[in-house]
């Protein structure tokens with residue numbers, strides 16, 4: 340059986356599902372007003388992976404001039420490991436490039452190997468570390484960045500990544516809605 344799936348920008352009505360998914364997956368500690376603010380800010384992209392009106396994943400990216408800052412990337416625990424995180428990050432990078440970002444930055448727990456593998460796939464590299472940046476449990480953050488979002492090469496990469504991700508999703512029985 341095919342499961343319909345789409346990437347879409349999220350607005351205010353999605354707030355309850357965003358909060359619930361954040362608690363189950365990322366546990367960012369963001370408050371409801373913080374999420375609400377991001378959903379209404381024009382310089383922020385909030386992108387969701389949606390299946391039949393259920394939120395399976397979401398990501399948040401702030402754009403400040405030529406910099407895109409990825410602040411949240413979360414896939415529901417029961418849907419992790421199915422290429423959805425890759426698709427979501429592809430969507431955020433694609434949106435950042437469209438909005439003329441030149442590079443993108445993020446912080447990640449040093450032990451989060453799954454996320455690190457994902458970021459390396461898209462060409463991110465480590466450029467720094469913040470000691471004891473995270474709480475519960477206390478842990479260092481690695482700072483990652485990816486430059487060249489404004490290049491023709493990046494557009495070509497986006498195209499190839501999209502084809503590969505769509506193939507992987509199709510093989511798992513997902514049907515991508517436009």
Ligand SMILES: CC(C)(COP(=O)(O)OP(=O)(O)OC[C@H]1O[C@@H](n2cnc3c(N)ncnc32)[C@H](O)[C@@H]1OP(=O)(O)O)[C@@H](O)C(=O)NCCC(=O)NCCS
Pocket residue numbers: 364365412413414415418419420421422423424425426446447448451452453454456457460
């Ligand atoms: C990190 C996260 C967004 C990745 O999304 P996902 O849908 O699980 O990942 P995908 O299935 O798209 O896999 C993408 C890549 O991650 C890596 N990966 C996936 N599952 C993995 C696992 N169990 N162990 C190690 N690496 C793994 C692989 O490199 C994979 O690429 P590949 O399929 O070409 O090998 C998701 O696991 C998540 O929401 N985790 C909790 C919240 C979090 O840590 N967010 C990131 C904070 S910076």
